[in-house]
Amino acid sequence: MGHEIRRVRVEIQGAVQGVGFRPYVYRLAAELGLAGWVLNDSRGVFIEAEGPVFRLERFLERLPRETPPRARVLSIQVDWLDPAGYSGFEIRHSEREGEKTALVLPDIATCARCLAEILDPGDRRYRYPFTNCTDCGPRFTIVEALPYDRPNTTMRRFRMCPACQAEYENPLDRRFHAQPNACPRCGPTLAFYARTSVPEGEAEDHPDFPRRLGEYARTAMGEHALQEAARALRAGQIVAVKGLGGFHLMVDARNAEAIARLRARKPRRDKPFALMAKDLTQIHILCYVSPEAEALLAGPEAPIVLLPRRAGAPVAPNVAPDNPYLGVMLPYTPLHHLLLRELDFPVVATSGNLTDEPICTDEKEAARRLARVADALLIHNRPIARHVDDSVMILMDGEPRMLRRARGFAPLPILVNRTLPTILAVGGHLKNTIALSVGCQIFLSQHIGDLDTAEALAAFERVIMDFLRLYEAEPVAIAHDLHPDYASTIWAQRAAAGDLPQPLGARTPLPLIPVQHHHAHLVACLADHQAEGPALGVTWDGTGYGLDGTIWGGEFLLGDARGFHRVATLRPFRLPGGEAAIHAPSRVAFALLWELGGDAAVEWDHLAPIRALRPVERQALARMVARGVNAPLTSSMGRLFDAVAALLDLRQEVTFEGQAAMALEFAADPSETRAYPFPLCENPKMEGPAWILDWEPLLRAILEDLRCGVEREKIAARFHNALVQAIVQVAREIGESRVALSGGCFQNRLLTERAARRLREAGFTVLIHRQIPPNDGGISLGQILIAAAHLEGAS
Numbered sequence: 001m002g003h004e005i006r007r008v009r010v011e012i013q014g015a016v017q018g019v020g021f022r023p024y025v026y027r028l029a030a031e032l033g034l035a036g037w038v039l040n041d042s043r044g045v046f047i048e049a050e051g052p053v054f055r056l057e058r059f060l061e062r063l064p065r066e067t068p069p070r071a072r073v074l075s076i077q078v079d080w081l082d083p084a085g086y087s088g089f090e091i092r093h094s095e096r097e098g099e100k101t102a103l104v105l106p107d108i109a110t111c112a113r114c115l116a117e118i119l120d121p122g123d124r125r126y127r128y129p130f131t132n133c134t135d136c137g138p139r140f141t142i143v144e145a146l147p148y149d150r151p152n153t154t155m156r157r158f159r160m161c162p163a164c165q166a167e168y169e170n171p172l173d174r175r176f177h178a179q180p181n182a183c184p185r186c187g188p189t190l191a192f193y194a195r196t197s198v199p200e201g202e203a204e205d206h207p208d209f210p211r212r213l214g215e216y217a218r219t220a221m222g223e224h225a226l227q228e229a230a231r232a233l234r235a236g237q238i239v240a241v242k243g244l245g246g247f248h249l250m251v252d253a254r255n256a257e258a259i260a261r262l263r264a265r266k267p268r269r270d271k272p273f274a275l276m277a278k279d280l281t282q283i284h285i286l287c288y289v290s291p292e293a294e295a296l297l298a299g300p301e302a303p304i305v306l307l308p309r310r311a312g313a314p315v316a317p318n319v320a321p322d323n324p325y326l327g328v329m330l331p332y333t334p335l336h337h338l339l340l341r342e343l344d345f346p347v348v349a350t351s352g353n354l355t356d357e358p359i360c361t362d363e364k365e366a367a368r369r370l371a372r373v374a375d376a377l378l379i380h381n382r383p384i385a386r387h388v389d390d391s392v393m394i395l396m397d398g399e400p401r402m403l404r405r406a407r408g409f410a411p412l413p414i415l416v417n418r419t420l421p422t423i424l425a426v427g428g429h430l431k432n433t434i435a436l437s438v439g440c441q442i443f444l445s446q447h448i449g450d451l452d453t454a455e456a457l458a459a460f461e462r463v464i465m466d467f468l469r470l471y472e473a474e475p476v477a478i479a480h481d482l483h484p485d486y487a488s489t490i491w492a493q494r495a496a497a498g499d500l501p502q503p504l505g506a507r508t509p510l511p512l513i514p515v516q517h518h519h520a521h522l523v524a525c526l527a528d529h530q531a532e533g534p535a536l537g538v539t540w541d542g543t544g545y546g547l548d549g550t551i552w553g554g555e556f557l558l559g560d561a562r563g564f565h566r567v568a569t570l571r572p573f574r575l576p577g578g579e580a581a582i583h584a585p586s587r588v589a590f591a592l593l594w595e596l597g598g599d600a601a602v603e604w605d606h607l608a609p610i611r612a613l614r615p616v617e618r619q620a621l622a623r624m625v626a627r628g629v630n631a632p633l634t635s636s637m638g639r640l641f642d643a644v645a646a647l648l649d650l651r652q653e654v655t656f657e658g659q660a661a662m663a664l665e666f667a668a669d670p671s672e673t674r675a676y677p678f679p680l681c682e683n684p685k686m687e688g689p690a691w692i693l694d695w696e697p698l699l700r701a702i703l704e705d706l707r708c709g710v711e712r713e714k715i716a717a718r719f720h721n722a723l724v725q726a727i728v729q730v731a732r733e734i735g736e737s738r739v740a741l742s743g744g745c746f747q748n749r750l751l752t753e754r755a756a757r758r759l760r761e762a763g764f765t766v767l768i769h770r771q772i773p774p775n776d777g778g779i780s781l782g783q784i785l786i787a788a789a790h791l792e793g794a795s
Contacts, residue, residue, distance in 0.1 A: 002074070003054065004052065005051065005052060005053075005083045006051075006052075006080055006081070007036070007050040007080070007081040007082060007083045007084055008050075008059075008078055008079065008081070009046070009047070009048050010046070010047040010049070010060070010063070010076060011046055011075075011076070011243075012045045012063075012073060012075070013043060013044040014072045014073040014074035014075065015070070015071060015103040015675075016045045016073065016103070017040050017045070017104050017105070017147060017148040018105050018139050018148045018177075018178075018179060019069075019070040019071045019134055020068040020071075020135065020177075021045055021067065022039070022176070022177060023035065023091070023172065023176040023177070024066070024067060024068050025045070025262075025678070026072075026089060027171070027172070028059060028066070028246070029059065029112050030064065032051070032055045032058060033085055034050060034055060034056065034085035034458070035049070035051060035057060035088055035089055036086045036089055036090075037086070037089065037090045037091070037092045038090075038091055038092070038486040039093065040093070040149070041147055042146040042147050044103075044113060048419055049089070052102035052348025057705065062338075067592055067761055067781075068134065068135070068493055069135060070108055070135060070300065072103065072412070074103070074441075078643035080116055089507060090273060091171055091177075100303040102772050103404075103412060103413065104143055104411055104439075104470065105139040105140065105148075105412075106138055106140050106301070106302075106407065106408050106409055106410055107129075107137070107140055107244050107245065107301070107333035107408065108135070108139065108157075108300045108408070109143050109408070110136050110300035110332060110334055110337060110674075111133065111300075113133065113135070113174070114132060114135075114136055114137075114334065115334070115337060116129045118338065119541055119553060123537070124163065124183060124184075127223060127338060128187070128334065129333070129338055129380070130182050130187050130188045130334060130335070130380070130382065131182075131183075131417075132180050132334075132389060133174045133181075134175065134176065135174065136300070137178070138180050138244055138382075138387070140245075140410065140446075141244050141245045141384050141385055141388050142154045142155055143377045143470075144180070145469075145470065146470065146471075148179060149179060150179045153179050154385050155179060155180045155182070156380060156599065157323075157383075158186060158187050158382075159181055159186060160182070160184060160186050161186035163183065163185070164181050164185075164186055167181060167182050171538060187382075188380050189221060189222050190221065190222055190226060190294075190335075190378065190380050191206070191208075191218055191221045191379050192219055192220040192226075192228040192376065192378055193213050193218050193219065193225070193382075194216060194217060194219045194220070194228070194375070194376045194413070195215055195365070195375055195376065195636075196219065196600040196681075200544075201279060203505060206221070208733070209221065209379075209381065213363060213367035213377065214364075214371055215371050222565070222602065225378060226335075226338055226339060226342065226378070227342070227704075228376075228378075229339060230339060231617070232342065233251065233252055233343060233347060234252070236252060236255050236257065237251070237258070237375035237376055238249070238250070238251050238265070238373060238374050239378075240366050240373070240374035240377045240378070241335075241339070241349075241352075241378045242352075242377075242378065242379045242380055242480060243333055243334070243336065244333055244388065244407065245359070245361070245384060245387055245407055246351070246352075246359035246361045246384060246387045246388065246389070246444075247351075247359060247361070247370070248349045248350065248352050249262060249348070249350050249351070249370070249373060250276075250348060250349050251584075252345060252348075253315045253319055253346040253348050254314060254345060254346075255316060255319065256316035258260055259273070259318050259348060260318060260371070262348065263318065265373040266353075266354060266752045267354075267355055267374040268350075268355050270321055270655045270659060271522075271655065272319065272320035272323050272325075272326075272327060272347045272418075273320065273327075274304045274328070274329060274339060274348070274350055274392075275327065275328045275329070275346045275349065276328075276330070276331060276336065276347050277329075277340070277349060278331070278340040278341060278344060278345075278346070278356050279332070279342070280294055281470075283297065283307075283328050284332070285314065286307075286310060286313045286315060286326055286346065286471060287308060287310055287328060288308045288313070290401070292395055293395055294504025295591070296393060296395070296400050296784050297328070297329065298330060301560070301795070302331075302332035302386075302407075302408060303393045303407075303408055303409075304390050304391065304392045304404075305328060305392075305393050305395070306326070306391070306392070306394040307328060308324060309323075309324055309325060311325045313326065313439070315346060318437030322663065322666070324666055327392065329349070329390060333486060336542045339378075351356075351389055351390075352366060352370060353369070353370075353372075354370075354373070356449070356452045357453050357455040358387050358448065358458075359389060359766035361386070361387045362384070363377065363379040364654025366379070369455075375424070379396040384462070386446075387446070387459060388406050388410065389407065389449075390405040390406060390407050391405055391406045391408050391409055392745075394749065394766070396749050397768055399770060400770070401768065401770060401774075402769065402770065402772060402773050403747060403777075404447045404773060404776075405433070405444065405446070405771070405777060406446040406447040407542070407774055410445060410446035410447075410749050411443050411446065411627040413441035413442055413444070414441070414527055414772070415441060415442075415445045415530070416441075416442065416530075416785070417440065417530070419439050420437040420442070420788045420789050421437065421477065421788055422436070422437055422438060422474060422475050422478050422778065423436070423475055423476065423782045423787050424464065424467075424473075424475040424477075424478050424534075425515075426460075426478065426479070426480050426481075426488040427488055427777075427780035428481050428483075428486060428517065428776040428779050428780075429449065429450065429451050429452075429483070430450045430451075430489060430775075430776050431773070431775050431777070432447075432448040432449060432451050432456075432780075433445045433446070433447060433777050433780050434448070434460070434463055434464055435780035435783065435784045436467045436468070436473055436475070436779050437784050437788065438473055442781055442784050442785075443471065443528075445780070446463070447777055448460050448463055449484070451487035451488060457487055458493070460487070465694055471751070472670040475510060476510070476511075476791070477510055477512070477513050477791060478495060478510055478512055478513070479492075479512075479513045479514075479515050479784060479786065479787035480493075480514060480515065480783070481514070481517055481520070481545065481783075482517060482546075483517065483544075484545075489514075490707065492512060493512065495510070496511070496512045497509060497560060510513045512529075513783075513787040513791075515779075515782070515786045516542030516544070516547060516554055517779065518537070518541075518743065519537075519557060519782065519786060520779040520781075520782030520783050520786060521537065521743050521778070521782060522535065522537030522539055522560075522564065522740055522782065523539065523558065523560065523561045523785050523786055524772055524779055524781040525740040525767050525768075525769055525772075525774070525778075525782075525786075526560060526561070526740060527769050527771050527782065527785055528770055528772045528778070528781075531738070532557055532560070533560055534560045534736060534738075535558075535559075535560065535728075535738040535739065535740045535767060536557075536558050536738065536739045537555070537556070537559070537564070537739075538555075538556055538727055538730075538731075538740065538741050538743075538746075538755075539555045539556075539557055539742050539743045540553065540555070540637035540638070540743045540746065541637070541744040541745055541747035541776075542636055542657065542658075542744060543582070543634075543636060543638070544772055546635075548688070550632065550634065550635070551632055551633065551634035551635070551636055551637065552569070552635050553568050553570070553634060553637055554569055554635045554640065554693065555635070556569065556689070556730050556734070558625065558734060558736055559788040561785040561786050561788070562789045562793065565771075566688070567691060567734055568692070568693065568694060568696065568730045568733075568734075569689045569691075569693070570635040570637055570640065570692075570693050571635070571693060571695055571696070572634060573591055573592055573595060573634065573695075574591050574624070574625045574633055574634070575587070575631060575632055575636075575639065576589065576591050576624040576625050576630070576631045577630060577631070578630055578631070580747070580756035584652070584653050584654075585609070585643060585645055585651050585652060585654065585655055585660045586609035586652040586653065587613075587638045588641040588646065589609035589642075589646035589647050590609055590613060590621050590625075591608065591625050591631070592640075592650070592699055593609070593610070593623070593699075594621075594622060594625045595624075595625075595696070596699065597682065599626075600673075602615070602618040602619060602622055607647065607703075607706070608646065608649035608652065609643075609646040609647060609649075612653075618622045631695075637723075637743075637745050638658075638744060638745055639698035640662060641660060641661035641745070642660040643699075644715075644719050645660035645663050645664040646660065647702060647706065648706075648712040648715060650667060651663050652714070658744060661745070662748075663747070664716050664720075665716075665720070665748045665750050667713055667716040668713060668716035668719075668750055669713040669714050669717045670717065670750070672714045672718060674718050674721065675718055675722045675725050676701040676718045676719060676721070677697040677698060677722070678693060678694070678695070678722040678723070678726045679693075679694050679697055680692070680693055680726065680733065681693075681731050693726050698719070698722055701718075702715055702718075702719065705718075720748075720750050720754065723751060723755070724754045724755045724758050725758075727739075727741075727755045727758075727759065728755075728759060729773045732761060737763075737765055738764070738765045738766075739759050739766055739767065740757070740766075740767040741755060741767065741768050741769075741774070742774050743774060743775070744774065744775040746768070
């Protein structure tokens with residue numbers, strides 16, 4: 001029976017295109033003496049193999065076990081058929097029809113073999129900045145349609161030379177069907193533009209590199225362009241460097257004056273800058289690097305990793321002001337490797353944009369939008385299909401945790417255990433991402449950012465249209481945040497009404513499904529762990545529109561995708577000035593102090609936040625709080641962090657989200673074990689949650705410690721300890737065995753690790769975000785699942 005000749009038809013779905021999967025199948029089939037073929041199509045990889053049954057069984061056994069390193073098999077479907085009489089095994093050309101379910105791979109950091117080639121003077125790709133193979137290089141940032149073949153990428157304009165074509169067509173070569181395959185003879189090249197009126201020599205215009213780009217003139221090309229960029233960086237200039245998913249703004253990380261100029265021009269007054277270092281040895285000089293951090297930095301995703309800064313690290317203090325961490329990454333393209341080796345010092349590598357705008361992806365756009373920022377441009381002529389920022393991760397509670405999901409991870413899907421309706425979710429307003437469900441996969445977009453500018457809104461819409469086109473998806477509904485004024489909500493309403501261009505316009509009107517912000521946080525955390533059923537969601541952040549029309553943010557929700565109960569919350573208080581209070585912790589502190597002392601609080605000049613306010617401001621704020629005019633109610637834990645930071649005189653105003661909370665975390669003495677009282681009280685009102693966390697005893701204890709001269713490091717730690725005790729107390733009161741920690745407050749390592757430890761000691765199962773950010777970058781995932789449950793419940 002084992003020698004009977006049969007045929008198998010195999011369909012494989014997953015990340016199986018652009019990773020050398022077909023040559024892998026070819027080699028395996030040849031080794032086992034099978035005949036047939038393998039091809040890509042828009043759904044995945046298809047195989048027909050023919051031969052003795054015992055060899056086919058061995059083939060099917062080994063097929064998912066020995067895949068290429070970057071492949072990710074999600075499903076294998078096998079049908080046994082009669083033989084077709086195949087002779088030999090071949091790799092066939094891709095087919096284009098069918099549902100688009102193949103996974104688009106993220107961009108992959110330069111592999112060791114390609115790096116060795118660009119550093120080898122005897123190799124034909126020596127010092128070539130666009131070297132790649134099936135194990136590394138651009139994917140998501142060059143693909144324009146499925147299946148992933150060169151004609152469907154931005155590399156289609158580069159005709160391969162005979163040597164590259166031979167590699168591309170050889171199933172035994174690691175560049176077999178490597179779609180971005182190129183070399184110095186046939187591929188993309190570099191150009192350098194400086195702010196000068198004298199363009200490069202007498203050279204004729206290059207079709208891709210005009211002699212001038214706005215205020216910049218071309219002064220070098222190819223290898224000379226790289227040298228000029230290195231020279232500019234050594235001289236303290238700000239260079240905009242075109243990479244994989246957009247531009248970086250780079251500057252010498254040791255040069256405080258140059259960094260100050262970058263901060264003034266971008267503008268970005270305080271928020272930390274990311275660094276790129278030549279290698280792990282250089283990062284060890286800057287930071288404390290554990291083996292786990294080394295593996296994360298050097299992995300194929302090559303994210304920015306937040307690491308503890310060494311005392312005396314040779315970088316300027318204004319790289320990350322008042323921050324004990326540095327965000328560091330390794331070079332992840334050949335261009336970055338070559339540039340950093342020329343410099344031999346770390347550089348700031350921050351997103352190539354103005355604050356609150358998306359990163360530039362095109363050199364003409366960069367020359368226009370970055371004209372007041374960059375002294376020079378290092379560009380190339382490989383078009384970027386879509387913007388993709390660097391991902392950001394931290395090691396927390398013993399595991400890597402995502403803070404910003406983009407390059408290296410997007411657009412790989414989150415898997416669910418059932419087929420979902422096709423739903424578009426448009427996320428929140430800050431740290432926006434969008435999501436699209438196709439079958440049992442949820443495709444989460446790259447980080448888009450805050451939707452505060454016209455440029456950001458245009459990028460948001462491009463990403464939506466891009467996803468719908470790439471997967472040829474027709475949503476049956478749009479999920480959005482409950483907040484009526486979010487830009488994403490307004491877009492969803494317009495889209496559902498048909499007030500937008502294709503591809504949504506033809507399928508309108510669409511049902512809209514509003515989703516409460518913190519409910520989405522909870523469900524995203526459950527999905528991150530592929531967990532079913534209810535959990536107690538501790539969802540703490542700065543802002544989320546509540547079911548009662550107030551601003552939530554210190555919530556305990558019991559539920560899952562089908563619904564939730566708000567079982568406990570932080571005692572509400574007022575935000576004088578509304579949105580203005582988010583930028584001024586002194587205002588939040590004033591509101592809490594007014595709750596304690598009434599109008600007398602305006603005279604409490606012994607307290608830092610009162611001193612920070614002019615007398616006329618104090619009077620105006622007191623009237624707002626007393627009358628409830630322009631002073632909305634909030635239960636935000638993020639704002640409580642702000643108030644305590646202001647009381648300790650850490651921050652009276654902030655220039656970026658979370659700045660005051662970060663200062664409070666960094667100030668805390670980790671050896672302090674005492675906690676302030678933070679009682680859990682029964683809600684005397686008939687409506688609303690059953691339990692209220694009362695901040696008043698906590699605040700009075702802080703004021704007493706300030707009066708007694710207790711160090712603010714101890715006060716900050718006692719505040720964190722109080723929050724941890726409160727989480728455990730609520731969990732015990734509710735009695736649900738699983739506790740999910742979600743929301744921006746759980747980017748705080750001290751809070752998260754202590755809460756997780758205490759909860760586990762109390763017998764609870766703790767769910768902390770891993771592959772999805774705990775901040776608003778994850779809520780589009782939750783929106784999809786809640787909307788799906790709504791549609792399924794209504795059917």
